[in-house]
Amino acid sequence: MSIEKKWKEIGVVVGTTSTDTYEFVISDLSASVGDIVITKSSTPLTKDVLVWGRIVWMERTNPTFPSEFAAELARENLDMNETIGMSGSEHLRSEVQIMGCTDAKKSDADDIILEPLTYPVKPANKVMTPDVTILNKLLSGNLKKDKPIPIGELINRKDVKIFFKGESLCARHLAVLAQTGGGKTVACRTIIAGLANYGQPMIIFDPHGDYLGLSKHVNKLKEVSKNKELKVKLMSPKLLAKPDKVADAIYELVTKLGLTMTEAQVGVFESYIRDGAFVAKLNQADNNLLNHIETLAHFIQTNSPPSGGNKAEASKGPIQRKLRLIIQKLKIMETTNRRLQDNMKKHGLKFEDMPDSKDNPGKFIRQNQISILYLGGYERVVQSTIVSIILEDLFDDRSSMQKGRVPAFSAVIEEAHNFVPSKGEEKSESPSLLTIRRLLTEGRKFGTGVILISQRPGRLDETTLAQCNSFLVLKLVNPRDQNWVRNVMEQMSEQDAKWLKAFGKGQGFISGAAVKFPLQIYIKYHKELEWDEIGRENFIQQNLDEWSGGGKKAAEQSDKDNERVSKILKK
Secondary structure (H helix, E strand, O other), rough: HHHHHHHHEEEEEEOOOOOOOEEEEOOOOOOOOOOEEEEEEEEOOOOOEEEEEEEEEEEOOOOOOOHHHHHHHHOOOOHHHHHOHHHHHHHEEEEEEEEEEEEEHHOOOOOOOOOOOOOOOOOEEEEOOOOOOHHHHHOOOHHHOOOOOEEEEEEEEEEEEEEHHHHHHOOOOOOOOOOHHHHHHHHHHHHHHHHHHHOOOOEEEEOOOOOOHHHHOHHHHHHOOOOOOOOOEEEEEEOEEOOOHHHHHHHHHHHHOOOOOOOHHHHHHHHHOOHHHHHHHHHOOOOEEEHHHHHHHHHHHHHHOOOOOOHHHHHHHHHHHHHHHHHHHHEEEHHHHOOOOOHOOOOOOOOEOOOOOOOOOOOOOOOOOOEEOOOOOOHHHHHHHHHHHHHHHHHHHOOOOOOOOOOOEEEEEOOOHHOEEEEOOOHHOHHHHHHHEEEEEEEHHHHHEEEEEEHOOOOOOEEHHHHOOOEEEEOOOOHHHHHHHHHHHOOOOOHHHOOOOOOOOOOEEEEEEOOOOOOOEOOOOHHOOOOOOOOOOHHHHHHHHHHHHHHHHHHHHHHHHHHHHHHHHHH
């Protein structure tokens, strides 16, 4: 028995057809939007072909039941049977977006490769739904060489599994887009676990702690990824530089932070940071850039400019103010980050200080290792600066082609709209923009893949995102974000774009180099990897606990103290 005989007939082609789309009348409840269907046809070169397509639109009508009948029923509270309309005469009409065609004689091949359809489908042809065996062959194909990553299943066919091509994710780039609560983190955990199965080195830049649970549940992650050698390292961000590289590091930091100087100030600033007397005062055993900046601030305060004479003295004040601003900001942010870490240590998380990315890139990037840099507490500009410096160092090492360079790796960037902002944002405040754009442009040559994650795609730099070869888009309600995604994704049809606001949690649309075809899928959910200690706000209960635990007495005592102080001041 041929494989075609196992397929279920669900409708008939009607109307005008083309090589891109056709419509068909479908029998009730036999398929739904997003399903993949087949119809037989013929082309001038190949007599018998199977035309594969995806249902993108569906409409239900009843020509015997016009709106006038509905108005009468509503007005007189009548039953449908009391009219001349027939409830059984409605029909479903669907539109199919053609994916391609295959030789009908090769429908049972192990790896089904589609060719473009060059001749329209014939009206009155039967439309069928293929069985799970041939669907899996079509959608997955021979993926062993591509290092398949199970990402989910077709929304309407739970028995049809969908895979990402792991090699494409690592050599190319992926954008994961969805509104808050749409399932971005769930999807990315699934992708990370899939890459970890092959030991792929990863560095995750995590502004809000969404991925810290991977460390908390590392043993479960090992089970899901089937990689017993997997390690997850949590790192505290820090600006580092060895004494012999302090001058370049400070100059780079000032530049990246957007603290602009006049030409005269730049000259005086450079003369200070490269002055031998300043270098001699540096602690040679220390690589903390903040400490070096404090040393520089004191040196400038107590010493005249090494060159420039009296005119240079006028630049000392502005330079000192900029350094004080940097020192103050960095200290506050470091303290905030440490406090956040201390709170997480109560849950068993362990952090280690970030290594120097220029001198020790191998501590970030190593086979079977996921490095998570927790950026909580730092301002956006400083986060962007840290990301820029680390990625530049890692990519420079990887692209150097030297012996002992770091292995090919993937960089996961959460809240990507803060690191690659659109034209409407102030680019001078996002030093990571050009760095990430460079990785997206040149990364393929050197095995550096990037995964951008954002809930505000409309705020992403369009030039940068255009370099992404694959997309996973989940629920998006904001019209601006929907239109923006539609403009960037060439493979998304107008009907697909309309589905973005209707997706449930974990449902999405995938397209690009990492999959064979654009599809609507349901993301695989690993509940065992979820950690909700961060983001599970319980402020009302905290207030109740504190109030009942002595907070009320403390507040009353504070009021009494304030009253006494006020009386004293009035006297």
